[in-house]
Amino acid sequence: MSGINGKTAPDDSTAIDEKGIFQEADVTGSEIRYINRSMCIVGLDYVGLPLAVEFGKKMQVTGYDISKERIKQLKEGHDYTGEVSDSELRMVKIDFTFDPSAISKSNFVIVAVPTPIDEGKKPDLNILKKAAETVDRNLSKGSIIVFESTVYPRVTEDICVPIIEWESGFQYMKDFKVGYPPERINPGDKEHTITGIVKVVSGCDEDSLETIVEVYGSIIKAGVYKAPSIKVAEAAKVIENIQRDINIALMNELKMIFDKIGIETEEVLKAAKTKWNFLNFHPGLVGGHCISVDPYYLAHMATAAGHYPEMILAGRWINDEMAGYGTSRIIKDMIRNDLPIKGARVLVLGAAFKPDVKDLRNSKVEDSVSIRENSCLAIRG
Amino acid sequence: MSGINGKTAPDDSTAIDEKGIFQEADVTGSEIRYINRSMCIVGLDYVGLPLAVEFGKKMQVTGYDISKERIKQLKEGHDYTGEVSDSELRMVKIDFTFDPSAISKSNFVIVAVPTPIDEGKKPDLNILKKAAETVDRNLSKGSIIVFESTVYPRVTEDICVPIIEWESGFQYMKDFKVGYPPERINPGDKEHTITGIVKVVSGCDEDSLETIVEVYGSIIKAGVYKAPSIKVAEAAKVIENIQRDINIALMNELKMIFDKIGIETEEVLKAAKTKWNFLNFHPGLVGGHCISVDPYYLAHMATAAGHYPEMILAGRWINDEMAGYGTSRIIKDMIRNDLPIKGARVLVLGAAFKPDVKDLRNSKVEDSVSIRENSCLAIRG
Numbered sequence: 001m002s003g004i005n006g007k008t009a010p011d012d013s014t015a016i017d018e019k020g021i022f023q024e025a026d027v028t029g030s031e032i033r034y035i036n037r038s039m040c041i042v043g044l045d046y047v048g049l050p051l052a053v054e055f056g057k058k059m060q061v062t063g064y065d066i067s068k069e070r071i072k073q074l075k076e077g078h079d080y081t082g083e084v085s086d087s088e089l090r091m092v093k094i095d096f097t098f099d100p101s102a103i104s105k106s107n108f109v110i111v112a113v114p115t116p117i118d119e120g121k122k123p124d125l126n127i128l129k130k131a132a133e134t135v136d137r138n139l140s141k142g143s144i145i146v147f148e149s150t151v152y153p154r155v156t157e158d159i160c161v162p163i164i165e166w167e168s169g170f171q172y173m174k175d176f177k178v179g180y181p182p183e184r185i186n187p188g189d190k191e192h193t194i195t196g197i198v199k200v201v202s203g204c205d206e207d208s209l210e211t212i213v214e215v216y217g218s219i220i221k222a223g224v225y226k227a228p229s230i231k232v233a234e235a236a237k238v239i240e241n242i243q244r245d246i247n248i249a250l251m252n253e254l255k256m257i258f259d260k261i262g263i264e265t266e267e268v269l270k271a272a273k274t275k276w277n278f279l280n281f282h283p284g285l286v287g288g289h290c291i292s293v294d295p296y297y298l299a300h301m302a303t304a305a306g307h308y309p310e311m312i313l314a315g316r317w318i319n320d321e322m323a324g325y326g327t328s329r330i331i332k333d334m335i336r337n338d339l340p341i342k343g344a345r346v347l348v349l350g351a352a353f354k355p356d357v358k359d360l361r362n363s364k365v366e367d368s369v370s371i372r373e374n375s376c377l378a379i380r381g
Numbered sequence: 382m383s384g385i386n387g388k389t390a391p392d393d394s395t396a397i398d399e400k401g402i403f404q405e406a407d408v409t410g411s412e413i414r415y416i417n418r419s420m421c422i423v424g425l426d427y428v429g430l431p432l433a434v435e436f437g438k439k440m441q442v443t444g445y446d447i448s449k450e451r452i453k454q455l456k457e458g459h460d461y462t463g464e465v466s467d468s469e470l471r472m473v474k475i476d477f478t479f480d481p482s483a484i485s486k487s488n489f490v491i492v493a494v495p496t497p498i499d500e501g502k503k504p505d506l507n508i509l510k511k512a513a514e515t516v517d518r519n520l521s522k523g524s525i526i527v528f529e530s531t532v533y534p535r536v537t538e539d540i541c542v543p544i545i546e547w548e549s550g551f552q553y554m555k556d557f558k559v560g561y562p563p564e565r566i567n568p569g570d571k572e573h574t575i576t577g578i579v580k581v582v583s584g585c586d587e588d589s590l591e592t593i594v595e596v597y598g599s600i601i602k603a604g605v606y607k608a609p610s611i612k613v614a615e616a617a618k619v620i621e622n623i624q625r626d627i628n629i630a631l632m633n634e635l636k637m638i639f640d641k642i643g644i645e646t647e648e649v650l651k652a653a654k655t656k657w658n659f660l661n662f663h664p665g666l667v668g669g670h671c672i673s674v675d676p677y678y679l680a681h682m683a684t685a686a687g688h689y690p691e692m693i694l695a696g697r698w699i700n701d702e703m704a705g706y707g708t709s710r711i712i713k714d715m716i717r718n719d720l721p722i723k724g725a726r727v728l729v730l731g732a733a734f735k736p737d738v739k740d741l742r743n744s745k746v747e748d749s750v751s752i753r754e755n756s757c758l759a760i761r762g
Contacts, residue, residue, distance in 0.1 A: 153642060197656070197657065200652045223655075232644060232645070235644050236652035239635055239649060240653050240656050242631070242635075244658070247628070254620055257683040260683070260686040260688055267613045268613055268620065272620055275579070279624060279660060301638070307634075309638060310698070
């Protein structure tokens, strides 16, 4: 059931009609009947909008977002995230709306809303649950709902599905189906774009999976990978950023150690990197909405399941500590150099969590500095 | 001062004479005088013997080991470790000896002894210290002593150098110099052999470094990387295996989590691996004399320096726990399947810490099984 399917051409049982509506052949016994599939994307931020644009090139797409301001901007042809250029946005025809009833006109719904953490670093599924409720109240029978948001394993089936069943009265597997094709968007990365990254997809059964493969296969040039189950796809998504997080955390821990004994960490890494299998990571601040958030999702689930995730949390703590660590080193250096601390003017270069992104949320630069009257903040990118 | 020097040809000031003795031009003012450099390798195990064999192809080499049994075997042309074949061993002329006074005939001494941990997982530097004492008592003035053993930063200069100064009465930097060109031997790996792996070298000053570069440059085809200091080279060596250790530890932690909720870890990894930057690690037992030992070296130093190395030790604990974890899963499965535990016959396939090595020490298979009369042990490799 699993394997990379690099083919994007729809097979005989699937077609895009003259109106650009994606149609799927529903084979029941010997009878073949076409169901119009029109798509609605719920949530039009870093993940949802680029998806809407790509699908908009192939089929009729409704783009729903709860924010009137966002919808207004998008209708005017501007994306504040900078992920989609104004010219590209104007090229595709997407029905942008903040009216949730528009969801009911579609039978392939993609939920792409943020899954952040709360102040206590616990998963905050409220936005996802609200989105599921909105889908629940505006669902057409026979729809497939897929979730792109990062979650911990079993959220799709154990949390989202019951919400969708609630008011609609629809029965899971009979009246609607779900899938989990997790987003792999890398904000600011112009090399690994949405269509150029292999897409992991999963469905609640063979039929839904095949439809999801067809839908995503129509835009993803790099190929679609069928995960054997929704929970495997959920797990795969959440560990990708955890691996990156702990590798950077190790570098940060090494830096803390080497600083103590007067060794330049970058010199050590340059030497170590001459080994064929040494991995090229560096110390640094880990911010953003993925790497610094996802590990807490799996950690929460692991703890609930009875395994305290020592590695994952050790990595998180070190990376969360780095902003304070860097700042205290600067202050110590200032003291050593007889510079006054109180009233000092500080020049901060860079404010986002990584180069060339406009998103200032979850940036560790915010943890590092308190912007006061006398400090000068130069924002890069 | 640093950079990869891929050239192995000696320059004008260095030559190998007709007796195969490596000579170095010692330029003092306008007077050029050649010093015969003959080499002695102290410690002829997994690291020392392959080195002796490679150098033996280029120059006169004395191979010293404290074990009479090992010297006897080597003289008979057999290496029990399997790293050097009998035919290769017989091809090169090495003076094997257990007489430490032979060291005094050389002025380039390579110390390649094991640096294990004790039962409390603390660095056990006794063998290294004993080797330094032996060198101390048998040193020729003007020698360069280099250490290949894995240590934590500053061991070479802060521990080994004072020992060498002790009985000899020689003064560091004036009467002898030191360097640290750490071993990168990968037992059982026929692809990454000693001459095909870039060699990190370091010396206590520019002169010693140049000599060490020449000496190693004569055998290392992959190139020599000059680290800017001994402590940087020590740090680079010790972190290489730590990185591998924590990456495997993360996979082990993920396996423990996914086992709890009934997800096949390998299925998750297969899906995650379709992302361009996901690193290909797998859960497993971490044994051997490098990966499962080196992290404790840096951890010891870090703790002494005032930084408790949370990441590094979290990784170690998980990996050290894996043998017990695997065994308890087997026992649970046996109970579930109504198999008797007491008196059960167990077939264990594989005993070494990795495939195709003969070294049974530090294998986690030992932790997993207690070999009793009724169990059958099949050793692979």
